[in-house]
Amino acid sequence: MRRDARFYRKLFASTFYISAFTFGGGFVIIPLMKKKFVEEYHWIEEDEMMDMMAIAQSSPGAIAVNASIIIGRRLAGALGVLISVLGTVLPPFLILSVISVGYTAFQDSRIVGYVLRGMQAGVAAVVVDVVIHMAGGLLRKKQIFPLLMMCGAFLASAVFGVNVVMIILVCGAAGAIGAGFTMDRAHGKGGRGE
Amino acid sequence: MIYLELFVSFLYIGLFSIGGGYATMPLIQEQVVDLHHWLTMEEFADVIAISQMTPGPIAINSATFTGIRIAGIPGAAAATLGCILPSLVIVLLLAFLYDRYQGLDIVQGILNGLKPAVIAMIAASGLSLVTLAVFQSGQPSADPEAIDWPGVVFFAVALFTLRKWKKDPILVMAGCGAAGLIVYSLLGSL
Incomplete structure (x- = not known):
């Protein structure tokens, strides 16, 4: 694989794309990255990818960011890390920037207030559901x-x-x-x- | 200096959020809500909801949201950088060690040991979110008047739906938002 401009563009585009369309957190991003870099581009071997993903999950911080760091390093050293991290961080950064501006503008609206208040109950339920699921797994180990x-x-x-x-x-x-x-x-x- | 404060706070969040996703939540709550008062508990709950509905890690989403609200785009950049830096150092270090020695038994051992603590802290954060949802002021109280009854119902129905039918959390939260719009508008409360 030649590390030319085309390669870097491809690396950036794929990390950006995966990050922009991954709803539901780090554990979803891993199969997507595997599909892209192992099965589609053949840049990394399957076994090596699995070990790299174990490291990404073992390190503190966001799993998606960790995965892009280790993949970037493996493919193209420091420049690879820079490009794949940028590709991963930019989509949430841009989206949340827009949302936070909108949030500030609409925060005092009654209608938005009602929706957000209802959603707070939903968030609480989602987190409690996650806790029950995780604690259940732990309990079963006895x-x-x-x-x-x-x-x-x-x-x-x-x-x-x-x-x-x-x-x-x-x-x-x-x-x-x-x-x-x-x-x-x-x-x-x-x-x-x- | 606010940029430095944001950077350091999110550096700390990035360094100690082990396991990603929900594990980051208690740390963000501690730093952003309890310690620095950059967001209220309501705003924090909204950020979690927004994070669920948009792509990207909770940590990066919160860093961007908090940074922009406190100090604009440069603030968001400072917070996001802080969030990434520990990952950068530790992942590269582990990758290097892995190349040298293979095997990550000790790291896996520490992670297994941490799992119960991570669950406990997500639970503690969950408790704050439940309190927020079921009391009108967001503060616990023994007074039945202080209870947000629609909130209690939304919470119970949402939890039941998630447990029983394993519905997509995004759908459940959107449903709660729609229910909130209808019920609170009719009651004219809040």
Whole structure:
């Protein structure tokens, strides 16, 4: 693949297009990127793409942005990162710029107020639905430690108003220790303990 | 300086929002609503609704929306840049480590450990959104007069629809908006 102007234009156009038409968050964008870069352009192998997407999901921040960073780097280094990130960020940036101007203009309108007030109940329901779905998945695993951690974190955040980052750091550390522990055990069982 | 404040706030949001999407919500609420008062809880709920109906990550949408309202296009650019920078550093670092050593077991372990906490914090944010929707002032109160009864009904019906029929969230929110328009206009309230 030649890294000429045409290549960069194609990279920008595809990230821009995917970002502009992806409703429903980061998990939707991954299959779309796979389709484009693996199946259509053959720029990346399937296995490598899967590993790259795992990294995108493991890193903090928006999954779509993370995916475009790692794909851009793999295809064309720093310039690739710049172009694919621009392509991914520009559509929401432009759309929200227009909306926020409209929002400010219409915020005091009664009609818009009624619609927004109704939608606030819808948003609350959508978020509660997501929580039920995620917590249900955790409950089905029937492990006591993650459940305790979930309840503790909820109390800390909702009742005691503990800083969100504090909770993340404490639980992340607990997760890392837990992961280290299970890995040691796994290694021990396989007879490869140090 | 406001640009720097926006940049730093969204840098912090970008750095600690692990898992993307809804996981970003509690952090945005903390920084933008509770700490800096750049948006009210109502405006925050509206941004979440708008984010659901437009393409793009919640973090970038909120950064653009908040930035523009507080400090115009340069503010939006500062906030969005702040939001992206941690991703840039950490993704590139992980990609480099991956090229070197393959395998990401420890990272996966930390992520698994974080999952319960992420769910809990989305739940806490969800609680604020429910409170906002079911009380007229958006503040909890024991007074039945303070309850926004149409809001309670919309919430219950919407949640039931989502759980039972797995309808598209965009449709459910649009439905709530339409119901709000009709019911609140008839009641002449708000």
